Amino acid sequence: RKEVEQDPGPFNVPEGATVAFNCTYSNSASQSFFWYRQDCRKEPKLLMSVYSSGNEDGRFTAQLNRASQYISLLIRDSKLSDSATYLCVVRGGYNKLIFGAGTRLAVHP
Amino acid sequence: EPEVTQTPSHQVTQMGQEVILRCVPISNHLYFYWYRQILGQKVEFLVSFYNNEISEKSEIFDDQFSVERPDGSNFTLKIRSTKLEDSAMYFCASAREGPEAFFGQGTRLTVV
Numbered sequence: 001r002k003e004v005e006q007d008p009g010p011f012n013v014p015e016g017a018t019v020a021f022n023c024t025y026s027n028s029a030s031q032s033f034f035w036y037r038q039d040c041r042k043e044p045k046l047l048m049s050v051y052s053s054g055n056e057d058g059r060f061t062a063q064l065n066r067a068s069q070y071i072s073l074l075i076r077d078s079k080l081s082d083s084a085t086y087l088c089v090v091r092g093g094y095n096k097l098i099f100g101a102g103t104r105l106a107v108h109p
Numbered sequence: 110e111p112e113v114t115q116t117p118s119h120q121v122t123q124m125g126q127e128v129i130l131r132c133v134p135i136s137n138h139l140y141f142y143w144y145r146q147i148l149g150q151k152v153e154f155l156v157s158f159y160n161n162e163i164s165e166k167s168e169i170f171d172d173q174f175s176v177e178r179p180d181g182s183n184f185t186l187k188i189r190s191t192k193l194e195d196s197a198m199y200f201c202a203s204a205r206e207g208p209e210a211f212f213g214q215g216t217r218l219t220v221v
Contacts, residue, residue, distance in 0.1 A: 034209070043200055043212040044152060087152065094165040095140055097202075097210060099152040 001026045004100035006088050012106045017078045021103045023071040023088030032091035033064055035073050037084045038102065044087055047073075078107045111135045113213035115201050121219045122191055130186045130216045132201030140204040141184045143176065144212075145169070145197040152200065158184065191220045 006023045013019050025033075033050040048055065050062040050071055061074040071088055088100040114133045122128050134141050143155040156166040156176055163176065175187045184203075188195055198217050202210040 038152075041198070041217075043215050045212070046209060049209065092154070094157050094159070095204060095210075096142065096154045096157050096165055097144075097152075098154065099144075101151040 002100075003027065003092075003098045004088055004090050006100040006103045008101060008103060010104040010106050012108060013078055015078055015080060015107055015109055017107075018074065018076045019078060019105060020075075021073045021086055021088075021105075023073075023100055025069050025071065025088075025090045025098075027090070027092075028066075028069060030069075030090045030092075033062075033071050034089040034091075034097070035060075035062060035071075036087040036089050036099075038087055039084050044089075044099070047086070075105075078105075080107050080109065083107045113201055113203055113211050115199075115213035115216050117216060118214065119217045119219070121221060124193060124220055125190050128188050128191055128218065130188075130199050130201075130218070132184045132186070132213055133182055134184055134201065134203030135205075135211060136182070138203035138205050138211075140206070140210070141176075141178065142202040142204075142210060143186045144200045144202060146200065146215075147197045155186070155199075188218075191218075193220050196220045 035047040036044040037047045038044045054063045059076045063072045085102040087102045090098045092098045141158040146152045157164045173189045198215045200215045201213040204210040
């Protein structure tokens with residue numbers, strides 16, 4: 001089983017749509033979780049950390065289900081500028097980050 | 110806003126040559142990393158560095174790879190004898206504490 005698994009997509013949605021991404025992780029001892037965003041041929045950028053109680057940052061909502069080892073990201077009111085690859089990331093030992101392969105989002109007018 | 114900077118942005122090298130990829134982490138950060146991303150694939154961990162020594166390395170980080178922090182500001186990745194399969198984007202990252210890391214813009218390495 002892969003350490004971090006994501007649906008690769010692509011998700012093609014119109015502006016204004018709500019879209020949800022899911023991710024599962026294999027190590028039940030993992031403690032820290034993140035969503036990063038990566039634009040084509042650019043570096044990953046931290047979008048948000050994911051907390052046990054769930055957290056929201058503007059149009060973005062992240063949820064964590066430890067029992068199911070499942071992380072989600074919800075984007076409301078999608079913008080053209082949200083088009084990117086969204087990376088589910090789990091902290092491993094010595095603070096290294098373990099990346100999923102990413103889910104591609106394309107928002108169209 | 111402080112950022113991680115990497116040089117060069119693109120390096121082309123012949124197979125078998127040595128390359129050094131350079132990074133300047135954010136100045137008050139304590140943890141330093143190298144990751145790579147082969148085109149179309151996921152970001153993969155190579156090595157982490159803390160307190161002037163390697164804290165963890167992946168299976169990818171074999172004897173051909175080495176890291177140094179020679180002067181308290183630069184953090185370098187050396188590949189001794191490059192192979193075609195080393196072609197990838199190499200990202201440097203740094204963190205103050207904890208796992209929240211900031212990435213540089215990357216160096217695209219092309220081995221021909």
